[in-house]
Amino acid sequence: MTTSLIGYPRIGAKRELKFAIEKFFKKELSESELETVAKTQRQLNWQTQFAAGIDFIPSNDFSFYDTTLDTAFALNIVPERYQALAISPLEKYFAAARGHQSEAGDVKALAMKKWFNTNYHYMVPEFDDGTVLKLDLSKLLSEYQEALALGITTKPVLIGPYTLLKLIKFTGQSTIATVQDDFVSIYAEVFEKLAAEKIDWLQLDEPALVFDLSAEDIGLVKAIYTPLLAQKKSVKVLLQTYFGDVRDIYTDLVRLDVDGIGLDFVEGRKTAELIETHGFPTDKKLFAGVVNGKNIWRNNYQKTLAILAKLPKDKLIISSSCSLQHVPYTVSAETDLDEKILRHFAFAQEKLQEIKDINVIFYQLETGSLAENKALFDEKRFEADLTVQEKVSGLSSSDYSRTPDFSAREAIQKEVFKLPTLPTTTIGSFPQTADVRKNRLNFKRGDITKAAYDDFNKTKTKEWIDWQEAIGFDVLVHGEFERNDMVEYFGEKLAGYIFTKYAWVQSYGTRCVKPPIVWGDIARVQQLSVADSVYAQSLTDKPVKGMLTGPVTILNWSFPREDISLSESTLQIALAIQEEVLDLEKNGIKIIQIDEAALREKLPLRQTDWDSQYLDWAIPAFRLVHAKVAPTTQIHTHMCYSEFTDIIPAIDAMDADVISFEASRSDLSILDALQENGFRTQTGPGVYDIHSPRIPSLDEIENVIHKLLTKVPLEKLWINPDCGLKTRGVTEVKASLENLVKATQAIRATL
Ligand SMILES: Nc1nc2c(c(=O)[nH]1)N[C@@H](CNc1ccc(C(=O)N[C@@H](CCC(=O)N[C@@H](CCC(=O)N[C@@H](CCC(=O)O)C(=O)O)C(=O)O)C(=O)O)cc1)CN2
Ligand code: MET
Numbered sequence: 001m002t003t004s005l006i007g008y009p010r011i012g013a014k015r016e017l018k019f020a021i022e023k024f025f026k027k028e029l030s031e032s033e034l035e036t037v038a039k040t041q042r043q044l045n046w047q048t049q050f051a052a053g054i055d056f057i058p059s060n061d062f063s064f065y066d067t068t069l070d071t072a073f074a075l076n077i078v079p080e081r082y083q084a085l086a087i088s089p090l091e092k093y094f095a096a097a098r099g100h101q102s103e104a105g106d107v108k109a110l111a112m113k114k115w116f117n118t119n120y121h122y123m124v125p126e127f128d129d130g131t132v133l134k135l136d137l138s139k140l141l142s143e144y145q146e147a148l149a150l151g152i153t154t155k156p157v158l159i160g161p162y163t164l165l166k167l168i169k170f171t172g173q174s175t176i177a178t179v180q181d182d183f184v185s186i187y188a189e190v191f192e193k194l195a196a197e198k199i200d201w202l203q204l205d206e207p208a209l210v211f212d213l214s215a216e217d218i219g220l221v222k223a224i225y226t227p228l229l230a231q232k233k234s235v236k237v238l239l240q241t242y243f244g245d246v247r248d249i250y251t252d253l254v255r256l257d258v259d260g261i262g263l264d265f266v267e268g269r270k271t272a273e274l275i276e277t278h279g280f281p282t283d284k285k286l287f288a289g290v291v292n293g294k295n296i297w298r299n300n301y302q303k304t305l306a307i308l309a310k311l312p313k314d315k316l317i318i319s320s321s322c323s324l325q326h327v328p329y330t331v332s333a334e335t336d337l338d339e340k341i342l343r344h345f346a347f348a349q350e351k352l353q354e355i356k357d358i359n360v361i362f363y364q365l366e367t368g369s370l371a372e373n374k375a376l377f378d379e380k381r382f383e384a385d386l387t388v389q390e391k392v393s394g395l396s397s398s399d400y401s402r403t404p405d406f407s408a409r410e411a412i413q414k415e416v417f418k419l420p421t422l423p424t425t426t427i428g429s430f431p432q433t434a435d436v437r438k439n440r441l442n443f444k445r446g447d448i449t450k451a452a453y454d455d456f457n458k459t460k461t462k463e464w465i466d467w468q469e470a471i472g473f474d475v476l477v478h479g480e481f482e483r484n485d486m487v488e489y490f491g492e493k494l495a496g497y498i499f500t501k502y503a504w505v506q507s508y509g510t511r512c513v514k515p516p517i518v519w520g521d522i523a524r525v526q527q528l529s530v531a532d533s534v535y536a537q538s539l540t541d542k543p544v545k546g547m548l549t550g551p552v553t554i555l556n557w558s559f560p561r562e563d564i565s566l567s568e569s570t571l572q573i574a575l576a577i578q579e580e581v582l583d584l585e586k587n588g589i590k591i592i593q594i595d596e597a598a599l600r601e602k603l604p605l606r607q608t609d610w611d612s613q614y615l616d617w618a619i620p621a622f623r624l625v626h627a628k629v630a631p632t633t634q635i636h637t638h639m640c641y642s643e644f645t646d647i648i649p650a651i652d653a654m655d656a657d658v659i660s661f662e663a664s665r666s667d668l669s670i671l672d673a674l675q676e677n678g679f680r681t682q683t684g685p686g687v688y689d690i691h692s693p694r695i696p697s698l699d700e701i702e703n704v705i706h707k708l709l710t711k712v713p714l715e716k717l718w719i720n721p722d723c724g725l726k727t728r729g730v731t732e733v734k735a736s737l738e739n740l741v742k743a744t745q746a747i748r749a750t751l
């Protein structure tokens with residue numbers, strides 16, 4: 001037993017599960033039909049891993065929406081508002097994930113947040129005064145039995161108690177301190193149930209251990225795990241960490257009575273050093289995460305073997321650095337790409353082979369794949385674009401600052417735009433309905449001409465421009481109908497990028513992304529958005545925002561190169577987007593929004609690692625994009641999902657004129673932080689949650705605006721939804737936005 005996996009993608013190699021769940025939402029599929037699709041996907045996953053020869057194969061890594069939500073349901077951390085609905089258990093689960101609006105009731109969804117430093121999002125469990133822990137392990141146990149029936153023994157996975165306590169939002173009187181003993185009891189009950197079923201190993205995921213930990217945090221881990229592990233019965237426990245190193249708690253972890261510890265050697269800057277300095281205990285297995293679970297490049301076997309050589313050989317289990325849910329299924333589906341390119345990639349299925357290869361070489365059973373792997377890394381992949389490289393190295397400090405300063409521009413722009421108080425706008429995209437996607441699919445298949453494709457999108461844009469004018473929006477958008485995704489679309493147009501056909505990765509629930517791959521040096525070789533923006537602006541006298549994705553977000557939501565730094569790639573992208581910004585301006589676009597939804601994503605999880613590693617180049621990269629525009633051009637940006645409260649000065653330093661951000665799902669808590677930091681950028685905190693099909697009432701939105709006005713100065717406040725509306729249906733979008741405009745008008749009338 002020397003190889004392991006933390007988790008596998010679950011959405012389906014051709015997104016089978018995604019499509020089935022979405023059909024279930026539309027009532028086109030019954031619960032039992034959905035269950036059949038799910039079962040097939042689980043079986044395929046286990047059989048693939050089994051066939052590849054992986055010893056520790058995970059189960060319960062499957063989910064209909066999110067595994068944190070599954071764990072919350074398994075422990076009964078489910079607010080009464082969902083429990084009380086007279087609908088089936090599966091529908092209650094989806095109600096917590098997406099909100100619910102029917103005769104049975106009207107409830108909002110749980111909050112959704114970014115999963116550590118990934119583009120995956122988890123549902124935030126809510127612990128209120130009515131919460132009573134109660135164990136229901138039926139999902140975990142039945143999945144274990146399902147695999148066993150196939151002859152495959154698995155290691156079930158659960159979110160560990162420490163990480164769960166840290167992720168939970170306590171909405172009532174309870175705190176971590178008041179519930180930690182109950183957590184010990186309920187996880188002990190998990191051990192008991194697993195022991196009764198003769199389950200050998202349990203994986204407890206504890207990624208929260210890679211943050212900076214206080215003495216109190218360390219005390220909490222010990223206070224939970226010491227009594228808990230005393231009750232583990234015959235079950236062996238793998239304490240699995242990922243997304244970094246556990247430097248603050250390593251010496252305590254190795255003293256716990258666990259049977260295995262999983263450490264990340266890819267993102268954990270200090271993992272190897274910790275073992276070298278403090279050793280590794282003889283009574284445990286070391287699950288060494290050496291195959292990158294987040295990027296798609298082949299593993300460099302020589303480098304990996306050098307890491308492994310320093311580890312205790314008899315304790316070693318070779319593993320991935322994190323769950324493979326963050327990479328696509330298989331390279332073999334990419335039939336349109338040249339083998340010369342494909343041989344540099346390893347998606348989930350190929351990573352299984354890598355784990356196996358490394359295992360075989362390490363134990364010197366055979367070394368054939370080592371030579372092949374070496375040759376791959378010696379290969380010259382592409383011709384460098386020297387012009388781009390010179391442009392980047394020629395940048396100087398003045399290229400990063402816009403003049404005149406913020407306040408001067410604010411005054412100038414008030415004069416130019418003469419917008420009403422509380423200007424209304426949306427974030428960019430309108431519903432990507434079936435016909436919009438079908439049109440694109442037809443074009444991709446060659447069934448329709450480019451002209452027909454464009455005409456269709458133009459018709460959509462015209463319809464929505466007319467509608468926005470009619471209901472009274474102040475700053476309009478063209479709707480982004482031409483985009484498959486806000487990052488992939490730009491990747492497809494920029495030189496230096498390649499893109500795939502089926503390389504989907506789950507982002508949240510049923511929603512997936514297909515990150516483009518940075519292959520070489522990036523350059524703008526054609527206009528990216530000018531024609532669409534100019535067309536939309538030609539239809540109205542109101543300003544229509546030009547709509548671009550910022551360089552940091554484009555890079556963070558791509559699969560980046562590993563042979564040059566992230567900052568170098570980002571600056572290349574920034575120069576490309578800068579050209580587009582200036583081109584939009586030249587073509588009469590007066591307001592340009594540059595989305596930086598993922599600005600925070602690659603900020604180190606540990607504050608102690610914020611040493612000029614990230615914000616020091618990410619913020620300048622954004623400034624570079626808009627530094628050269630005229631004072632009369634208004635620059636907007638947009639951010640969502642992340643914790644912003646600790647980087648507010650950095651956001652102000654982006655020097656945009658207006659920022660909109662996601663706020664409604666996190667109780668508008670960011671507003672206090674804005675106030676405390678004297679935030680100067682004009683601000684549109686989202687007034688309703690767009691990730692749910694539910695329609696916010698007029699009253700609800702008015703209340704939010706009143707609340708916003710207590711925190712943001714009237715002359716700085718914009719009114720907009722949380723994020724783009726591409727995932728929503730037309731009816732709910734129109735109803736919601738009509739309420740948004742009416743609520744704003746009602747409040748304006750009282751000013
Ligand atoms: N990259 C990225 N990350 C992000 C976001 C984002 O917008 N982009 N938003 C935040 C939330 N995450 C999100 C991630 C994905 C989606 C989303 O809408 N994804 C779509 C796919 C978008 C896409 O690429 N669409 C393509 C392909 C669509 C498709 O599936 N076509 C069908 C056929 C179409 C049909 O007949 O219906 C097919 O290929 O089989 C297109 O429009 O061209 C989905 O999962 O459904 C939304 C939010 C955070 N991270
Ligand atoms: C995830 S942020 C989305 C921003 C983009 N402009 C949109 O409206 O879809």
Ligand SMILES: [Zn+2]
Nearest residue numbers: 597640723724
């Ligand atoms: Zn957004």
